[in-house]
Amino acid sequence: MASITEFNPSTPKKDLLIMAVFTAVVLTAPIWLAPIGASYPDLLQRFAIFGIFAIGFNILFGLTGYLSFGHAAFLGIGSYSAVWMFKLFSMNALLAMAFGIFVAALFALVIGFICLRRSGIYFAILTLAFAQMAYNMAYSVLTPITNGETALTLDVADPRIIDRAILGDAKEALPSPSLFGLELTGFTSFYFCAVMLILAFWVSLKIFRSPFGLKLLAMKSNQNRMQYTGYNTKPYLLVAFVISGMYAGLAGSLMAVTDPLAGAERMQWTASGEVVLMTILGGAGTLFGPLFGAAIIKYFENIFSALNKTQLTEVFGFLPDGMAEALASVSLLFVGEGWHLTLGIMFMLVVIFLPGGLMEGIYRLTARVKRKRESGGAVSGGAVQPSE
Amino acid sequence: MDALLLQLLNGLDKGGAYALIALGLTLVFGTLGVVNFAHGALFMLGAFVAVAVNRLLSFSVQVRDESITFFEAYKQQPYLEIWFGDLGLAVIAWSVPISILVAIPVMLLIGLAMERGLIQFFYKRSHAEQILVTFGLAIVIGEIVKVLFGANPIPVQAPPAVAGPAPLGAWLGLSENLVYPWWRLIYLFTSLLIIAAVFAFLQFTTYGMVVRAGMADRETVGLLGINIQRRFTVVFGIAAIVAGVAGAMYVPILPPDYNLGMNFLVLSFVVVVVGGMGSLPGAVAAGFLLGVIQSFASMGAVKDILPGIDQIIIYLVAVAVLLARPRGLMGRKGVMET
Numbered sequence: 075m076a077s078i079t080e081f082n083p084s085t086p087k088k089d090l091l092i093m094a095v096f097t098a099v100v101l102t103a104p105i106w107l108a109p110i111g112a113s114y115p116d117l118l119q120r121f122a123i124f125g126i127f128a129i130g131f132n133i134l135f136g137l138t139g140y141l142s143f144g145h146a147a148f149l150g151i152g153s154y155s156a157v158w159m160f161k162l163f164s165m166n167a168l169l170a171m172a173f174g175i176f177v178a179a180l181f182a183l184v185i186g187f188i189c190l191r192r193s194g195i196y197f198a199i200l201t202l203a204f205a206q207m208a209y210n211m212a213y214s215v216l217t218p219i220t221n222g223e224t225a226l227t228l229d230v231a232d233p234r235i236i237d238r239a240i241l242g243d244a245k246e247a248l249p250s251p252s253l254f255g256l257e258l259t260g261f262t263s264f265y266f267c268a269v270m271l272i273l274a275f276w277v278s279l280k281i282f283r284s285p286f287g288l289k290l291l292a293m294k295s296n297q298n299r300m301q302y303t304g305y306n307t308k309p310y311l312l313v314a315f316v317i318s319g320m321y322a323g324l325a326g327s328l329m330a331v332t333d334p335l336a337g338a339e340r341m342q343w344t345a346s347g348e349v350v351l352m353t354i355l356g357g358a359g360t361l362f363g364p365l366f367g368a369a370i371i372k373y374f375e376n377i378f379s380a381l382n383k384t385q386l387t388e389v390f391g392f393l394p395d396g397m398a399e400a401l402a403s404v405s406l407l408f409v410g411e412g413w414h415l416t417l418g419i420m421f422m423l424v425v426i427f428l429p430g431g432l433m434e435g436i437y438r439l440t441a442r443v444k445r446k447r448e449s450g451g452a453v454s455g456g457a458v459q460p461s462e
Numbered sequence: 463m464d465a466l467l468l469q470l471l472n473g474l475d476k477g478g479a480y481a482l483i484a485l486g487l488t489l490v491f492g493t494l495g496v497v498n499f500a501h502g503a504l505f506m507l508g509a510f511v512a513v514a515v516n517r518l519l520s521f522s523v524q525v526r527d528e529s530i531t532f533f534e535a536y537k538q539q540p541y542l543e544i545w546f547g548d549l550g551l552a553v554i555a556w557s558v559p560i561s562i563l564v565a566i567p568v569m570l571l572i573g574l575a576m577e578r579g580l581i582q583f584f585y586k587r588s589h590a591e592q593i594l595v596t597f598g599l600a601i602v603i604g605e606i607v608k609v610l611f612g613a614n615p616i617p618v619q620a621p622p623a624v625a626g627p628a629p630l631g632a633w634l635g636l637s638e639n640l641v642y643p644w645w646r647l648i649y650l651f652t653s654l655l656i657i658a659a660v661f662a663f664l665q666f667t668t669y670g671m672v673v674r675a676g677m678a679d680r681e682t683v684g685l686l687g688i689n690i691q692r693r694f695t696v697v698f699g700i701a702a703i704v705a706g707v708a709g710a711m712y713v714p715i716l717p718p719d720y721n722l723g724m725n726f727l728v729l730s731f732v733v734v735v736v737g738g739m740g741s742l743p744g745a746v747a748a749g750f751l752l753g754v755i756q757s758f759a760s761m762g763a764v765k766d767i768l769p770g771i772d773q774i775i776i777y778l779v780a781v782a783v784l785l786a787r788p789r790g791l792m793g794r795k796g797v798m799e800t
Contacts, residue, residue: 215770
C-alpha cells in the first residue's frame with residue numbers, strides 16, 4: 075500500500091505550531107462550521123467523539139498496518155463502564171472517563187494479547203470474532219450488566235455512593251453528568267469533548283513523533299526485518315493495540331457523558347466497519363486524516379440523512395420546474411434514507427482512486443501546485459514524485 | 463435422540479448455506495487472489511432474484527370479485543391465472559424453484575460484470591484494499607436493493623407440495639412424531655449437489671484441470687499459451703452463481719432483507735478462516751461443522767449448562783482453531799499471513 079506517513083523531519087517548534095492551530099480550529103468550530111449547518115452541539119460533539127475514536131484506531135491501523143475489525147467492542151465497553159460509574163459512584167465525568175478508559179484498556183490487553191498472535195486477515199477475523207462475542211453476549215448472557223436491548227440507563231434510585239456522601243441524597247430528579255458541579259449539556263458538553271479531542275490529538279502527535287511510533291511504522295513496512303535487527307515486535311504491537319483500545323474507551327465514555335446511556339448496538343461489527351471507513355476515507359497513517367474522515371462521515375450522516383424532497387426541490391429551484399422536480403427525485407436516492415449509498419460510492423471511489431485517502435489528495439494537489447510554481451508553470455509529465 | 467437428529471439436520475442446513483458461500487469465497491481467493499467482501503451481497507442478490515421472480519409472476523390486475531354478490535367487490539388477479547388458469551397458479555406457486563433457473567444466468571452476468579468492472583483492477587493491490595473496496599461495493603449493492611425492494615424482509619413461500627413437514631421419523635423407522643420441513647431437506651440436498659458439482663467440475667473436466675493448474679502456478683499456465691485470466695473470470699462467475707442459487711433457495715427459510723448478505727458474510731469469513739484460507743474442502747467441511755456446532759449449542763440442554771453459548775460458539779471455535787492451528791483446519795502454511 076502506498077502510504078503517506080508523517081515521516082517528515084519535524085521540529086518541536088513546528089509541532090507546537092500544529093497544536094496551536096489545531097486547538098484554535100477545534101475551539102472555534104461552532105463559528106466556522108455554522109455556514110454548512112453543522113454548528114449545533116449535538117453534531118459537534120459527535121465530530122469530536124468519533125474523531126477521538128478514529129485517531130485511536132489510526133494509531134493501530136495507520137502505524138502498524140494491523141486491520142482490526144472489532145474496535146467498536148472497546149467503544150461499547152467504555153460506554154458501559156462509564157454508565158456504571160455514574161450509577162454506582164458519581165456523576166463526575168472525569169471519574170467515569172477514567173474508569174471507561176481503564177476497563178477498555180484491560181479488555182484490550184487481553185484481547186490484543188490473543189489476537190496479535192496472528193497477523194493479516196487472521197488478525198482481522200480474530201478481532202471481529204471477539205467483538206461479535208461481546209455484542210452477542212451483551213444481548214444475551216450479560217443482560218444483568220448491560221440491560222440487553224433496552225440499553226443501560228440511569229435511574230433516580232441508583233446508589234451513587236460518592237455523590238450521596240458529599241451532597242446527601244436530597245436530589246429527587248435524575249442527575250446528569252457534570253464536571254465538579256458544572257453541568258455538561260449543550261455547548262459546555264461540546265467544549266468538554268473538544269478539550270478531550272485536543273488532548274487525544276496531542277498524545278497521538280507525540281506518538282507519531284516518538285521512537286515508539288517510528289518502530290511501529292517500521293513494523294508496518296517490514297516486520298521480519300524488524301525482528302532480524304533484534305526487536306521483539308509483539309510488545310510494541312500490544313502497546314499500540316492497548317493505546318488504541320483506550321482511545322476507543324475514551325470515545326465510548328464520552329458518548330456516555332454526553333448522553334448517559336449505553337446500548338449494545340455500539341459494539342456491532344458495522345460500528346467497527348464505520349471507524350475503518352473513517353480512517354481510510356481520511357487517510358490511514360496520517361495525523362489529520364482520520365479526523366477528517368470522521369467529520370465527513372458524521373456530517374453526511376446527520377445533514378444528508380435529514381434532507382427531504384421539499385428541501386431538494388428548493389435547492390434546485392433555480393432550474394425549470396420539471397427539471398428541478400426530476401433532479402430532486404434522482405438526488406433523493408442519495409440523501410435522506412439513502413445516504414449510505416452515497417457513503418458506499420464515496421468510499422469506493424476513494425479506495426479506487428485515492429488509496430491514501432483524502433489526505434493523499436490534498437498532498438497531491440499541494441505538490442502539483444508547488445511544482446508548478448517552482449518550474450514556472452511548465453511542468454513536464456516526467457516529473458515523478460519520489461516514493462516515500 | 464430425535465431432538466439430536468433434528469438439531470443435526472438443522473445444523474447441516476445452516477451449514478449448507480455457510481459452505482456454499484464459503485466455497486465461492488475460497489474459489490475467488492484461490493484463483494484471483496482477491497478477498498471479496500461483496501460475496502455476501504451476491505448471496506443476497508440471489509435471494510432477491512427469487513423475490514423479483516415471484517413479484518413478476520404474480521403481477522396482477524384488479525378484477526371484479528364474483529364470489530361476493532351483495533356489493534361491488536374487487537380483488538387482485540394475477541395475469542398468469544387469467545391467461546392460463548390453474549396452470550398459471552401452479553407456476554406462481556413454484557416461483558422459488560423457477561427463480562433458481564433464472565438466477566443462474568442472472569448471477570453469472572452480475573458476477574462477470576463485477577469481475578470485469580471492478581475486481582480485475584484489484585489483483586495487484588493489497589488484501590486490505592481489496593477488503594475495503596468490496597466492502598464499499600457491498601454497501602452500495604445493499605442500498606440499491608433497499609431502494610428497489612424496501613427495507614423490510616419479504617417472505618416468499620416454498621411450493622405448497624413441499625412446504626409442509628416431511629415424515630422423517632416414518633422413513634427412518636423412528637418415532638412418527640419426528641418430522642422435518644420438506645424445503646429444508648431439499649435445501650440440504652441441493653447444497654450437497656451444488657458442492658459436488660463444483661468439485662466435479664474442477665476435478666473431472668479439462669477446463670477445471672486447467673483452472674486448478676492456474677491456481678497452483680498461474681504464470682506457467684500462462685506461458686503455455688492458455689488465457690488463464692479468462693478462465694478465472696469464469697470461475698468468479700461460477701462463484702457468483704453458487705452464492706446466488708444458495709440465496710434464492712434460502713428465501714423460503716428466511717425472508718430476505720437488504721442486510722442479509724452482510725450477516726452471512728461475517729459468518730462465512732469465519733468459516734473460510736476456520737477451514738483454512740484457500741482450501742476448498744476446508745471451506746465446505748468448516749461450513750457444515752460450524753453449522754452443526756451452532757445448532758447443537760442452541761439446544762435447551764446445552765444452554766442450561768452454559769447460558770448464551772449459542773450466541774458465541776462459532777466465534778469461540780474460530781478463536782480456538784486460529785490459535786491452536788493457525789492456518790485453519792485444512793489450510794496451507796503461509797497463505798495470507800502478511
